[in-house]
Amino acid sequence: MSRPAALEERLGHRFNDARLLEQALTHRSHGAGNNERLEFLGDGVLGCAIAEELFGRFPGLPEGKLTRLRASLVREDALAEVAGYLGLGGAMRVGAKQQVTRAVLADAVEALIGAVFVDGGYAAARGAVLAAMGPLLDRLDPDQPAKDAKTELQERLQAKHLPLPQYRIVSREGEAHRQSFEVECSITEPPLTALGRGTSRQRAEQEAARALLEKLR
Amino acid sequence: MSRPAALEERLGHRFNDARLLEQALTHRSHGAGNNERLEFLGDGVLGCAIAEELFGRFPGLPEGKLTRLRASLVREDALAEVAGYLGLGGAMRVGAKQQVTRAVLADAVEALIGAVFVDGGYAAARGAVLAAMGPLLDRLDPDQPAKDAKTELQERLQAKHLPLPQYRIVSREGEAHRQSFEVECSITEPPLTALGRGTSRQRAEQEAARALLEKLR
Numbered sequence: 004m005s006r007p008a009a010l011e012e013r014l015g016h017r018f019n020d021a022r023l024l025e026q027a028l029t030h031r032s033h034g035a036g037n038n039e040r041l042e043f044l045g046d047g048v049l050g051c052a053i054a055e056e057l058f059g060r061f062p063g064l065p066e067g068k069l070t071r072l073r074a075s076l077v078r079e080d081a082l083a084e085v086a087g088y089l090g091l092g093g094a095m096r097v098g099a100k101q102q103v104t105r106a107v108l109a110d111a112v113e114a115l116i117g118a119v120f121v122d123g124g125y126a127a128a129r130g131a132v133l134a135a136m137g138p139l140l141d142r143l144d145p146d147q148p149a150k151d152a153k154t155e156l157q158e159r160l161q162a163k164h165l166p167l168p169q170y171r172i173v174s175r176e177g178e179a180h181r182q183s184f185e186v187e188c189s190i191t192e193p194p195l196t197a198l199g200r201g202t203s204r205q206r207a208e209q210e211a212a213r214a215l216l217e218k219l220r
Numbered sequence: 221m222s223r224p225a226a227l228e229e230r231l232g233h234r235f236n237d238a239r240l241l242e243q244a245l246t247h248r249s250h251g252a253g254n255n256e257r258l259e260f261l262g263d264g265v266l267g268c269a270i271a272e273e274l275f276g277r278f279p280g281l282p283e284g285k286l287t288r289l290r291a292s293l294v295r296e297d298a299l300a301e302v303a304g305y306l307g308l309g310g311a312m313r314v315g316a317k318q319q320v321t322r323a324v325l326a327d328a329v330e331a332l333i334g335a336v337f338v339d340g341g342y343a344a345a346r347g348a349v350l351a352a353m354g355p356l357l358d359r360l361d362p363d364q365p366a367k368d369a370k371t372e373l374q375e376r377l378q379a380k381h382l383p384l385p386q387y388r389i390v391s392r393e394g395e396a397h398r399q400s401f402e403v404e405c406s407i408t409e410p411p412l413t414a415l416g417r418g419t420s421r422q423r424a425e426q427e428a429a430r431a432l433l434e435k436l437r
Contacts, residue, residue, distance in 0.1 A: 039283035040275065047271030047290075054264030055337070058257065066256035073264075120272070125342040162263065164291050173398060187398065189419055194427050196419045198398065 007094050014089070015134040016119045016127050027118035028091065030107055032098030038114035045117030048125070049077060052116075052132040061145050071150060072143055074158045076136065082109035085135050089115075152212035156188075159219070165192045168215065170208050173198065186211045195219070224311050231306070232351035233336045233344050244335035245308065247324055249315030255331035262334030265342070266294060269333075269349040278362050289360055293353065299326035302352050306332070369429035373405075376436070382409045385432065387425050390415065403428045412436070 011017050011024070018024045023041075031037040053076050057069050064072075075081065086092070086108035095103050095111060112135070120128035133140070150158065156168055167190075174185040184204050188211035189196040195218050199210025224241070228234050235241045240258075248254040270293050274286050281289075292298060303309065303325035312320050312328060329352070337345035350357070373385055390402040401421050405428035406413040412435050416427025 040281075040286065043283045043286045043290075044271050044275045047268040051264040051268030051342075054261050058261045058334075064257075066260045069257065069260045073260075117275075125268075163296070164294055187419070191423070191426075194416075194418050194423065196398075196400075 007090075010089055010091070010094060013134065014115065014119065014131040016123060016131050018118070018122050020122055023118040023122050024115075025096075027114040028094050028096055028111060030095060030097040030101060030103075030111070032101035033096045034098070038111060041114040041117035041121070042110045043117070044120060045113035045115065045128075046077075048120045048128045049113055049116050049132055051125075052129040053077060053136075055129065056133065056140060060140070064145050068145055070162050071158060072145065074161065075143075076139055079105055079109040081136075081139055082112045084139065085112050088138065089135055091115075152209050152216055156190075156212045156216055156219075159216075160190065166190065168212065170211065172204065172207075188212050188215045190215065193219075224307075227306055227308070227311060230351060231332065231336060231348040233340060233348050235335070235339050237339055240335040240339050241332075242313075244331040245311050245313055245328060247312060247314040247318060247320075247328070249318035250313045251315070255328060258331040258334035258338070259327045260334070261337060262330035262332065262345075263294075265337045265345045266330055266333050266349055268342075269346040270294060270353075272346065273350065273357060277357070281362050285362055289362060292360075293356055296322055296326040298353075298356055299329045301356065302329050305355065306352055308332075369426050369433055373407075373429045373433055373436075376433075377407065383407065385429065387428065389421065389424075405429050405432045407432065410436075 007024070026036055027038050027041050029037045031039055050073070053073050057064075057072050061069065061072075083105035089112070091108055091111050092103055095107065097103055097107065101107070116128055116131055119131040160167055169189050171187055172184060173187050176183045181202070183200060183202060184207035185198060185200050186204065186207035187196055187198055188208065195215060197211050197214035197218055199207045199212070199214055201207035201210050228241070243253055244255050244258050246254045248256055267290070270290050271286075274281075274289055278286065300322035306329070308325055308328050309320055312324065314320055314324065318324070333345055333349055336348040377384055385405050385407045387403055387405050390404050393400045398419070400417060400419060401424035402415060402417050403421065403424035404413055404415055405425065412432060414428050414431035414435055416424045416429070416431055418424035418427050
């Protein structure tokens with residue numbers, strides 16, 4: 004693989020060990036020496052660097068808003084956007100039948116951060132995170148309106164590394180144009196369930212999530 | 221607050237700014253200057269330090285097993301155990317009506333790690349994580365991560381050639397589409413029983429097994 008100098012420039016890090024860079028860009032569909040372990044490491048490094056940055060950038064912001072901002076930065080959408088900025092699409096090594104999806108790209112961003120960490124330590128990795136995610140960081144709005152209930156519940160569980168909620172339709176009544184849905188939302192830790200009703204499945208799910216958040220509080 | 225020298229010794233970090241330590245041990249129920257923002261930061265730092273340690277300690281372990289090991293270390297149970305080792309129970313500042321629960325203690329461990337990070341940087345915080353979580357790290361078994369509770373209980377008993385657990389439904393409430401089950405799990409050696417609730421028999425059994433594992437520990 005030719006050395007992707009533009010990528011290293013955008014990361015603000017020139018690799019001492021270029022094999023780490025190659026590994027970070029190798030999807031598991033390509034075979035051994037892939038980026039899965041680096042992705043695991045990079046996920047942790049990214050979370051830490053983002054937390055440090057938000058903690059320092061927004062000194063007065065309460066924990067709940069910080070958590071929401073962090074979640075918005077580490078989600079697949081955001082990381083796939085970073086991958087685009089870094090130009091990863093053309094640099095990935097994937098198996099013959101593997102598409103370079105947004106998920107593949109988002110994972111590769113995490114793996115890259117892990118690779119910089121192995122190559123240069125925390126300060127270098129933090130620098131790479133800020134270089135790669137600067138545009139996203141700069142357009143953050145700390146006062147962005149509260150998330151809908153389903154998102155808030157999901158983010159709250161993710162922040163504690165707990166299993167995500169499950170939704171299932173309990174009942175569906177009425178004719179096509181005036182249906183009423185009842186949905187159950189359940190989580191396993193702590194074991195709780197809550198019901199919600201609405202005129203669409205989506206609304207019923209939101210109500211169930213809201214009811215479950217109430218129980219959590 | 222008197223300076224908790226024993227705590228600093230167990231963390232392997234003496235604070236330059238003792239106010240950070242005080243803040244880390246102040247629950248939100250106590251008022252302003254509480255540990256919520258430090259907890260947000262510490263959560264990220266902890267995830268990173270644990271990822272780094274697992275990545276280095278288990279060079280051949282695939283990503284899935286690393287992820288499960290990390291989850292087992294950052295869950296509330298594990299952090300509450302660390303809080304016990306650090307002796308946080310008596311050091312917390314909480315509001316008059318606030319119990320020092322396992323959740324309060326687990327959050328304070330994260331806040332402490334965040335405080336060390338602010339006070340001394342990543343290397344100091346990583347050192348504190350390893351000092352505080354050393355016992356948990358040393359007893360990790362990379363080949364036996366995160367089984368579900370019923371499997372873990374069964375395997376634990378089998379390993380000691382003890383009789384297997386029995387599960388029985390204690391009560392079943394509600395209509396067909398929103399039932400709640402209560403299940404009792406019992407073992408004979410040592411003679412213990414535990415209850416679990418859930419929206420299905422299977423979930424209730426898992427909860428009962430989890431509660432019984434807690435009693436065994």
